Each structure stands twice: as C-alpha cells, then as structure tokens.
Amino acid sequence: MIHEPDTIDLAPLDAILDEYGDQRGAVIPILQHVQDVYGYLPKEAMAAVSQRTGIPLSRLMGVATFYAQFRLERRGRHLIRVCDGTACHVQGAGKLVNEMSKELGIPAGGTSPDYEYTMEIVYCLGSCGLAPVAVIDDKVYGRLTTDNLVETMRNLE
Numbered sequence: 001m002i003h004e005p006d007t008i009d010l011a012p013l014d015a016i017l018d019e020y021g022d023q024r025g026a027v028i029p030i031l032q033h034v035q036d037v038y039g040y041l042p043k044e045a046m047a048a049v050s051q052r053t054g055i056p057l058s059r060l061m062g063v064a065t066f067y068a069q070f071r072l073e074r075r076g077r078h079l080i081r082v083c084d085g086t087a088c089h090v091q092g093a094g095k096l097v098n099e100m101s102k103e104l105g106i107p108a109g110g111t112s113p114d115y116e117y118t119m120e121i122v123y124c125l126g127s128c129g130l131a132p133v134a135v136i137d138d139k140v141y142g143r144l145t146t147d148n149l150v151e152t153m154r155n156l157e
Contacts, residue, residue, distance in 0.1 A: 008044040012037045040071040076111045076118035081135040087128035099146040
C-alpha cells in the first residue's frame with residue numbers, strides 16, 4: 001500500500017493559481033501544473049485548489065479520474081512500463097512482468113515502498129518490431145530478456 005507523506009508543501013500552488021486567476025475553464029491546465037509540481041495530485045493540493053478557485057472538489061476529482069494523464073497516487077522515481085501488447089506478449093512479456101515483480105517486490109501497477117520504482121503494464125508502445133519492449137524513464141528498451149531488463153533496472157541512476 002502506498003502512503004502519502006504526512007504533509008504536502010502547498011506554497012507552489014500560489015503561483016499556479018495566480019496564473020489562472022478566475023478562469024473556471026482552466027481545470028485541466030491547473031491540474032496538469034499541480035501534477036508537474038508534485039508528480040501526482042495529492043488530496044491536500046486538490047482540496048486547496050478547490051477552496052481557492054471555488055471549483056467543487058467533486059468536479060476536480062471527476063476530471064482527474066476521467067483523464068488517464070492524471071495520477072492520484074504517488075509514483076516511484078523510476079517508471080518502468082512493460083508492454084504486453086500482442087507482439088510483446090507472444091515474445092514473452094509475461095515473463096518480464098513476473099521477473100520484475102519478484103525483483104522489485106511489487107505487483108504490476110505497484111510502487112515500491114521507498115518510491116524508487118513504479119511498474120506499469122501498457123498494451124502497445126508502437127515498437128512491435130523490437131518486442132518485447134519496455135520504456136524506462138522515457139527511454140525505449142527492445143528485444144528484452146529477463147536478465148537484461150533486470151540489469152537495466154539495477155543500473156538506473
């Protein structure tokens with residue numbers, strides 16, 4: 001289970017909310033900026049945005065849960081996305097997922113307790129010719145084996 005820090009510094013919200021002033025139609029850009037600052041949308045930040053803008057928290061949460069770009073839980077410092085689309089699946093993506101789960105001690109879709117790693121399953125990265133494929137911190141790795149995926153993960157800075 002992921003635990004949020006006890007306190008969130010809400011000071012960065014001032015600049016974000018000052019930028020948008022009274023623009024009630026700016027929900028998405030506001031949430032994007034908040035997520036850029038924190039890496040996700042903390043409950044405390046969402047409540048502060050609601051209070052300051054007058055936008056109901058239910059509306060903010062509705063937008064945040066509707067669009068896949070928004071995250072309500074903190075992610076790890078390193079994001080590992082393993083493709084399990086058809087080509088990758090046929091080439092053994094399931095083995096990669098199982099090995100990474102064992103290595104990191106987290107299930108697919110999970111985040112390590114130290115917030116170092118988050119592993120996600122995605123269903124096409126558009127690199128089928130390199131199957132199986134993973135994207136680690138926005139860098140594509142193809143023709144993966146369990147050994148070279150684990151080695152790549154261990155060598156992250």
